Amino acid sequence: MNKNLTPRINLIKQDGREVEREKLAILRVLASCQTPLGSKIIARRLKNEYGIELSERAVRYHLIMLDDRGMTCKISRRDGRSITQLGLEELENALVTDKVGFVIDKIERLAYLTDFNLDTLSGMVPVNISFFAKEQFKPALRAMAQAYKANLCVSELVCIAHEGDKIADISVPAGQVAFATVCSIVINGTLLKAGIPMDSRFGGTLQFHQNKPRRFTDMIYYTGSSLDPSEIFIASRMTSVSEVARRGEGKVLCNFREIPAASLPLAEKIIAKLKNAGINGVLVVGEAGKSVCEMPSGLNKVGMIMMGGLNPVAAAVENDIPAASQAMSGLIPYSSFKNYWEAAGLKKPA
Missing domain, CATH: 1.10.10.10 (Winged helix-like DNA-binding domain superfamily/Winged helix DNA-binding domain)
Known part of the structure; x- marks a missing residue:
């Protein structure tokens, strides 16, 4: 040749x-x-x-x-x-x-595209979108109430779109209702904009015992999966979000991430600001080099456990209400969100 x-x-x-x-x-x-x-x-x-x-x-x-x-x-x-x-x-x-690494690529891309401003409470926020049959949407909202009451969510902020509408560039099919929940990647993106890199390790099911997080029982590493772990765990009926909300016993969707130990003071300030903005996705923050819920952290790293944004949807599925979920579906403006209790037409428990 x-x-x-x-x-x-x-x-x-x-x-x-x-x-x-x-x-x-x-x-x-x-x-x-x-x-x-x-x-x-x-x-x-x-x-x-x-x-x-x-x-x-x-x-x-x-x-x-x-x-x-x-x-x-x-x-x-x-x-x-x-x-x-x-x-x-x-x-x-x-x-x-x-295929391999597709999920981690999507996480990093959405984190980069997130431009939520904590001072002006404006900008784009990443979401998960779940589709429910129109006639089953109200029962689904009621089934999700316990998860929201128990704070088994990233945020009480939600967005609802009906057939013919578009949400995050996705058209809602006939006979369906789209339900968007805040994705925990908003924390990645907000920290990234402040100069703090976050290493997203895996998604899993976290066991609760007596209302306290105990340990991960199942996990799927983002770098080795082409499917989102939350979607897999929900479809496989591996969660018991409703039981955790009622009795403090069971498994919920969570994920494990790490940040540099030196960035912890700044990260804690940003997490506090996120909470003031209605985003409470951080469940546990560890200490430098120490395990979090039996999960070891790297040298000079701090482990964090985040709530999964699809936990309320998992609660609905546990109550035999079908849902087609797309984790990390895209981004929507912060101004598009409403509080879950207002959107669902339910009174928030005291």
């Missing part, structure tokens, strides 16, 4: 790999939404969620290729495309190197 052709062949291989990754990212965007999407929204979400900058024209080109391969289907010129079963299978069989 002509040696002069080798660099060109390698470049073609690299370009081909990048094209495949772009197509996989488009499939992921479509798979995360229950309604068809057009090229404009897909291009925006590719940039915001995956750091991939493609023009609308380039997205349309990729979609035509995906249509030809049977992985997407065109609903209409106005509504855009949906992913097909073949497309979902392609995501399942994607290259391991493109």
Whole structure:
């Protein structure tokens, strides 16, 4: 083979790999939404969620290729495309190197994009979005009340969207109601803006005993998973949020993170400000180099345990109310939130 052709062949291989990754990212965007999407929204979400900058024209080109391969289907010129079963299978069989670490990448990206200002109480806040059938939404809200009463949540701030509305660039399907909860990544993002890096280690189920956090019983490391741990634990019925709220015994969704020990004084001030803003996601703050709930921290690191934003939704699922949840769905303005008790039309217990 002509040696002069080798660099060109390698470049073609690299370009081909990048094209495949772009197509996989488009499939992921479509798979995360229950309604068809057009090229404009897909291009925006590719940039915001995956750091991939493609023009609308380039997205349309990729979609035509995906249509030809049977992985997407065109609903209409106005509504855009949906992913097909073949497309979902392609995501399942994607290259391991493109799947592993997907969750940690999403955490870091959302943390960077979070621009919530603690002084002006404005800016974008990361959310989890859960979809409920319209007729089951009121029972779901009632089932979630115990979790909110017991503070088994990141925040009492929520956002509700109805069919036909959009929330975080996601259209709410017919017959569904979208329920957005504050994602604990808001803490990552706020600390990051203050110059404090946070290492997100894993998500898990934390055992409570006599109303006190005891130890992690299940965990999934973010760096080795392409699926969000909270979604897995809820779908597998591995939580007992309602029991913790009622009796102080059971398992809730939590995650473990670390910050540099030297940053702890500043971090504590920021956490206090977050609490004043209605964001109370930090459950336990450890000490430098010491274990937190039987979980060791690194040298010169401080371990933190955060509440999972989907705990209230887990409580609803435990009460046999189905929900389709998408953790770390995107960002919405802080001004869009309402207090859960007001939004649910319920009186907050004293």
